[in-house]
Amino acid sequence: MRVAVIGAGVVGLSATAALLQRSADVWCYEAGEPMGERSTGHTRIFRLAHVYPDMVELAARSRSLFAAWSQRAGTALVDEVGTVVSGAGAGEWAQAMAAAGAAHEVVEAGSPLLRLPAPTFAGPALIDPAGGVIRVDRIRAFLLAVAGDRLRHAHVDAVQETSAGVRVRAGTDVDTFDTVLICAGAGTSALAAGVGIDISPALEHHLRVSFPVRPGAPEPLQCWITGAADGVLGTYQHLAAHGSWAVGGDVDPALVGWGGGREAAERASAEIITAYVAEHLPFVEPRPIATVYCTHDPDLGDGLQFRRRGRVLTTYGENLMKFAPLLGEILAEACLDGSTPADAGPGAARVTAG
Ligand SMILES: Cc1cc2nc3c(=O)[nH]c(=O)nc-3n(C[C@H](O)[C@H](O)[C@H](O)COP(=O)(O)OP(=O)(O)OC[C@H]3O[C@@H](n4cnc5c(N)ncnc54)[C@H](O)[C@@H]3O)c2cc1C
CATH class of the missing domain: 3.30.9.10 (D-Amino Acid Oxidase, subunit A, domain 2)
Incomplete structure (x- = not known):
């Protein structure tokens, strides 16, 4: 399966890592510095605490996956201070x-x-x-090492479904994939709109x-x-x-x-x-x-949203760092089996498939 992941923020890199583990032929496009936009900086807060029980459960799953990543990275990726x-x-x-x-x-x-x-x-x-400090600096180093040469430094201008597959155009370069995952942070709504997925650009x-x-x-x-x-x-x-x-x-x-x-x-x-x-x-x-x-996005709050149109999947949300390893797993599975993961928490009402 050839997969394009658009955006090498923490979400795109996590999905790339999970797809590589599943032996997919994955390429991750990044217009700027990997993890240099919303995933920038050295630290974030990890917490199980959310106002929605489903989000607490997802955070607990993410915490276990962070522990597995820490083992692979050989260093703690969450300092469990509470x-x-x-x-x-x-x-x-x-x-x-x-x-x-x-x-x-x-x-x-x-x-x-x-x-x-x-x-x-x-x-x-x-x-x-179980809460604590997420060590973003360590996660960046870990994920970049895992992604290795699967990173393509290019700004994606358009994604388009054709009978032959999904075309990804970056400047004069055009490549075709079996499936495309858009996780481009602030760039997501523009790219998703091109394939008919309507996401609030607030x-x-x-x-x-x-x-x-x-x-x-x-x-x-x-x-x-x-x-x-x-x-x-x-x-x-x-x-x-x-x-x-x-x-x-x-x-x-x-x-x-x-x-x-x-x-x-x-x-x-x-x-x-x-x-x-x-x-x-x-x-x-x-x-x-x-x-x-x-x-x-001021209106999203804590929540995870997923939208699919044909062979293009996209994800959108706020405070995603704490869910990074879990999102990687969920998105990789959905890319490979063609499913759409279930939304969690609030905010879904503002994001509609076109
Ligand atoms: C100050 C601050 C505090 C935060 N606190 C917390 C916290 O305590 N806990 C928590 O869990 N989360 C927190 N967050 C949120 C969390 O960091 C973000 O939700 C998460 O990093 C988003 O990752 P992402 O991969 O979705 O987006 P990004 O990191 O923005 O990645 C998207 C990438 O896509 C690239 N891109 C965009 N358009 C294109 C294109 N057309 N072609 C190619 N590449 C493209 C961008 O260059 C970017 O690198 C905080 C964020 C900030 C900034």
Whole structure:
């Protein structure tokens, strides 16, 4: 089976790795730097915790697959420090964890089980002990080694189904495949539209900012997701590297909308996140030392969507890093047997097959 994977972000590379394991003749097209767009940076949050039990179960499967990858890579790809979800919604997340049979605990601020950069915060806290820091830098090295010479550095202009197979056109180069998988991140909706799959092209600017951790902070710090409350920013936070604390936030959509431009969105996000750190995180110095920028779809949230038209399959979603090895397996199987994987979590309503 000849398969083209379009996009060498974490999803495309994971699918390429899984297809190679199944002895497919796979080629992965990448227009820029592999894992240089939405998969950029060194770290992300892993968590079993989701508000949907099916997503908790999928995350548990992904965690096992990360363990298998870690063995193959010879290094830990997830640092299991735990992830905490706090705020009024923590109870709902806990219910989903319970329904999926995932280990968890609900505590109040001040619990000795918490290792966060702030001793007080709004609402109860759900502790997800299987959560932790995803080592993106290590995953990039691992997946690039596995993909090897199966990477084609080319921008795909169009995908077209013909009676002879699926044609992939990149500049003047045209190749034909038995099946094509589009996982091009922000480029997915344009390519998918060409084969009649209608995916929302909604985009927003998003910034994560890192700050120095002050001496005396608890160790090792847990990853932390805080719900928005009483004018306080909803955030996600984790160790970006030793002594460096990364904070991203749900900034007002009016400030990070696509039309306002990247520069203005980055400036507004950095100001808002820095002010949040100064006010709420006593163990973090409100002095930005690094940023990670990406585009994202503001309406998708946690969820996995899959669409097929003939021999072309595409996947779309947000927060996909934690599902990378599982997505690789699911997509490889679907490429080879012609099926369409089932959607999971919310957001599916906005993505429709044309
Ligand atoms: C700041 C930030 C924080 C995040 N936090 C988390 C987190 O804590 N936990 C989590 O699980 N996830 C998190 N995510 C989300 C996660 O990183 C992304 O969902 C995931 O990396 C997306 O991978 P992808 O392969 O779908 O997309 P991408 O990495 O964007 O890959 C798509 C690739 O396709 C290529 N491409 C596009 N168009 C074409 C074309 N026409 N021809 C050839 N190539 C093309 C692009 O160059 C790109 O390399 C975060 C993301 C960011 C940026």
